[in-house]
Structures are given as structure tokens and as C-alpha cells.
Amino acid sequence: MSEEKNNIPKETLFSPKNKRLLSDPIGKENPITVQVLGICSVLAVTVQLRASLVLAIAVVAVMGLANVIISILRHGIPPRIRIIVQLTVVASLVILVDQVLKAFVYDVSRQLSVFVGLIITNCIIMGRLEAFALNNKVWPSFLDGVGNAAGYGSILLLVAAVRESLGSGTLMGYQVIPDFMYNIGYVDNGFMILPPMALITVGVIIWIHRHRDRALVDVS
């Protein structure tokens, strides 16, 4: 094992390849806009930026840790029960996150209600465990997990910012539309608060994303 290591040139922590693991999922391999995964939680929690931020952080934590744990265990996991092992790891991490939220940010935890628990069912997480962490070393797996979660989280925050500012006139709970706008007859768009607008906002983001990166356009 040690001889083998000496033959391969040592990779730095942030080699170009490793950086790409982190940056690709935020851009051209974004789990939401390119792979169109994890849409359901985007619809549900993006009414307010604060809840989205907490969920994004929770997903980053769960995904980074789950990828690391599975990567550490990857040689020992019996292939026949690997999905069960993955599920157990993810589920335990989610329960931990849920307990921590209940202890430290109770209001947000109430607001997110079932969606913290539903992180378990977020197909992005199981997908990365199965496709990446099972076959890669610990550090790249960590970057891959954090990168994908950040890609998911960034869209979550973008959609939430659009919906909260146009739907409630606030960001993180603070008023952003000045009072004089309301005085001259501006009205918050109540439709923005409803789930369909999350879908439409995601659609617009996908549109812009593909307009800027032609390689993503599916011609078939």
C-alpha cells in the first residue's frame, strides 16, 4: 500500500481536479438546474430565505459527512447491503441535524417541519454516495458532497431570495421594498408565496443557465 502511494505523484488538497469537484456541481453539473433532482424541497421551503439558508446548511453538513463516512467505510461495506448502509448513515445524520436544530434554532426547525426529515429522501445525497463516495478517497468525496450540496443550496437561496423579496417584500425577515413604493401603490405579489411560483422561478433559472452555457442545451 505504501509503495503504491510513493509511485503516484502526491495530489495537493486543492488540485485543479479537486477544485472541479467543488465547483462543477455549482455550475455546469448543478443537481437542480442540470440534473433536475431535489425539486420537491425547493418548492416547499423557499418561501423565506432564512428557512432556505438553514436547510441549505443542513444539507451541506449531511452530504459532506455522509460522503466522508461512506468513503471511509467503502472497502468494508458488503455490496449486497450497501444501499441499506448508505440509508442508515444518511438517516442518522439527518436525525442528528434535526435534534441540533430543535435545540438551537427551534423556530426554524418548526418552520422546516418535515423537510428536515425529508433530507433523507433527497435523491442527490444517495446519488452521490452511490456514484462517488463508494469509489473514491475520503477528501475528494468530501469535496464532492459539499460541492453538490452547495450547488443545491445556491439554487435554494436564489429561489428563496426571489420569492421572499417579491412575495413578502422582505429578505431574511427585514423589509427591502421601501415604504414609498407601497405608498405609490406597489403591492406584494401573493402568488410568489405559492408553490407554483417556485417551479416557475426554477424554470427561469434553468432557462438563463442554459442560455449562458450552450453545452447544456439538449438538442434531441
Next chain:
Amino acid sequence: MSNRYVFMYASVMVIVVALVLSTAATLLRPMQERNMRIEKMQNILSTIGISAPRGEAIELFDQYIAQTKVLNHLGEEIEGDAFEVDLQDENRKPVEERQLPLFIADVDGELFYIVPVRGNGLWGAIWGYLSFRGDLTTIAGANFDHASETPGLGAEISDPPFERQFVGKKIFDEDGEFKPVVVVRGGAPSDDDHAVDAISGGTITSNGVTAMIRNGLEVYKPYFLKKKTS
């Protein structure tokens, strides 16, 4: 890999996970319980129109809640700490043995009587608080919550538009007969003092609210009647 290895692996994994999770749950419990107590105070205060921020809930609760009592089914005061009574346990006991908590709030000299109620929705428990004016007939405010009702449907019982409907409704009719508020599917007549509109798509939860209010208030009836006549 042999079956033996798979079994061993799974067993060890489950034990490790169980240890980690139970340790975390034990360590975090005190903080979670404090949060739940604060939320309970916020809910009780909201029925008398006071919205208490997290940080000030304990202070405001002490300021406005003048008295807490535990009653028995005859409406007599008994020993106990009203805040600590768990309705979930009480509702399982026969009526004669139940402890009934009552909170009396003093808002600028006007007294409000606040009682907790608890029942079942579609998927799990629903609960809430109702506050009554000094006549012990008119509802001054309501606050409901639920464990796992469907978001957008049954879960709307905990939204202010549903709760506000209860303000001004009555639980005794003109003749002094007990007539609790019912949640009516398809809409309640606007002049009906004993009914509010149900939630579309949340019929079972709405019926649960009706049952919860009837069962929850019925046990307080002796106390209310005694108080009304005195």
C-alpha cells in the same frame, strides 16, 4: 463476502448508530425542553393577543398570567402545577381522576381564562388553547397546533386566519346551555355564534377540532357554571 460478515456488519452498524443517536438525544434534551416550554408560553400568551418574542416569553408570561390552577372534574381546585400538566396523559385517565389546568391572565385589569385542549386530527395529535372573557362564555382568542397534519390542508388550523374565526364565538347559548363551537364544512352562517368555517380539504382535521373543543371544554363546564353564577 459471507453471510456471516454481512450480519456482523449490519449488527455493529446498528449498535453504533443507536449509541450515537441516543447520546445526542440525551445531551440536547434540556435545551429542547426549554424551547418547548417557551413555545407553550408563547401559545398561551397569543390567545390573549400578546405576541411574545422568544427571548421575552418567560418574562411576559410571568407578567400577564396572574394565576394558574389545577381543577378536578367537579370544578374544585386541587394541588398541582398547571403548567406541567400533560393533557396527553390526562386524556387517557377516567374523567374523575383528571387534572385540568387553568391559566388566568390579567391584561390591564381584565381577566381572561385560558384552558388547553387536545385531540386527534387526521395523522396525529392536535392541540391548542382557548381564552375566555370574564363572562366565561365568549372566546377571546384561540391558538391551535398539530403534530403532523397535511401542509396546506389540515395544517392550516394553526394559521391565524383559522384561529381568528373563533374570536367572539360563544360556548353557552342564551339559555345558559353548553353549546360549544363547531367547525362547519361548507361554511358557517355569519350570524352563528357557535360555528366557524372548516378548512377545505381538511375535513377530518376540522372534525377533529370540533371534537377536541367539545371534549376539552366539557370537563371544565362545572367550573365555568359555578364561576358564572357566583
